Amino acid sequence: NDLSNLKCFSLTCFTLTNAYDNRLIPLLRRMTYLEKLTLYIRLVDRSTFVDGTHLHNEILMHMSQLHRFNFYISTQIPIDDSVHHLSDDNMQQTFNNIGYYQTSCIIDYYCSSNAICHVFSLPFIFNRLEMITNRIPSLIFPHVTYLQVVDTIQFNYSFFIRVSRAFTLLKYFTIINIMSPLWNFEEYEADYIQSNSIIIFPHLISLNMNILDKYYIEQFLLDTKTHVPHLTELKLSYRNLKNVTENFTRNATRNNCANIKRISFCDKRDYPNELYIYFPSLEIVSFSII
Known part of the structure; x- marks a missing residue:
């Protein structure tokens, strides 16, 4: 031609x-x-x-x-x-x-x-970015709805603040980090730390944290740390979710779990009744190694 x-x-x-x-x-x-x-x-x-x-x-x-x-x-x-x-x-x-x-x-x-x-x-006119590290430039990406971040350096609170400000229409967020944060999760009483303002992701509907330290799950599910009013899908480890929600009893994570309709686990196929009670909107639970 x-x-x-x-x-x-x-x-x-x-x-x-x-x-x-x-x-x-x-x-x-x-x-x-x-x-x-x-x-x-x-x-x-x-x-x-x-x-x-x-x-x-x-x-x-x-x-x-x-x-x-x-x-x-x-x-x-x-x-x-x-x-x-x-x-x-x-x-x-x-x-x-x-x-x-x-x-x-x-x-x-x-x-x-x-x-x-x-x-x-x-x-930037496109709606997708992948393989972005901690070095997010000081720009606004007004059309990006899908973001994948990956690094060997931990993502901290200030990083997620920058993400929320740079990607104002973010809907799908995948986080890949093979190193644990500097602080010890077991000693980090995030429920009671009020020095940092709550991070807001007003349009986020899907969160993929399949291979992460449980700190990141707490960062997004605790309502004292993050507000995700439209979150409807989680992809993560069952073991980490169980720990963060304290065996599906923790009140501080209920608000951000209230609208979850789909959960994909990477490490378990059988799920207790407590899971369905804790997630009142849950419709689909699946297993995926990805």
Whole structure:
């Protein structure tokens, strides 16, 4: 098909892909008279990050009529001690050099063997973000309804405050953290600590905390810490939920559990009657290893 007369093209791919260099770039180069381009892509199996210089040389310079480019591109690459660590400013400069000043860049070396770079145009027009770490930029993401955060560093109270302010329409929240917080949960009497204000997630309907320390479950279910008036779905460990709710008797977690309709557990298939009594709106209980 002749793509040279195409004026507008949009591609959104939420799944990770390795088809960028050998399939997408050749396709885009055929759109020589494109005027508007929108890309949301998450890349793997590359040795380098996609930066402004790359986008200019491989795509933009071949589109002389392009006047609007909305994009989100994340690149995950393997790293070792020989890899030079770029900074956010290094990456931002590659966009400034080609005249794209309304962009933001986040580079995270979130473990010893992997790094991820997020580059995106501003304002952020997309509704989904994944693999975001503690380093959330001081921006507002007004359209994001799905957020996945992941880190080897603990997420603390101030982090969740920043999330609630940056993602004002957040509906689906997945938290992945393989390290426990600094404080000892068993010694943390969160019911009685009033020094921090209550965090509000007014639109949150689904919370995925399947592989977390039980601290995070307490952070979201205790009504003295978080207010989630529309929360209807939980994905988590049965053992942790049982502990946090004190065997489904704890009054301080009842309010945030009152509207839960669906629970997916990752570690148990048989559930006591107390579970259904404690969650009065519960309709579906399931088991999932994911």
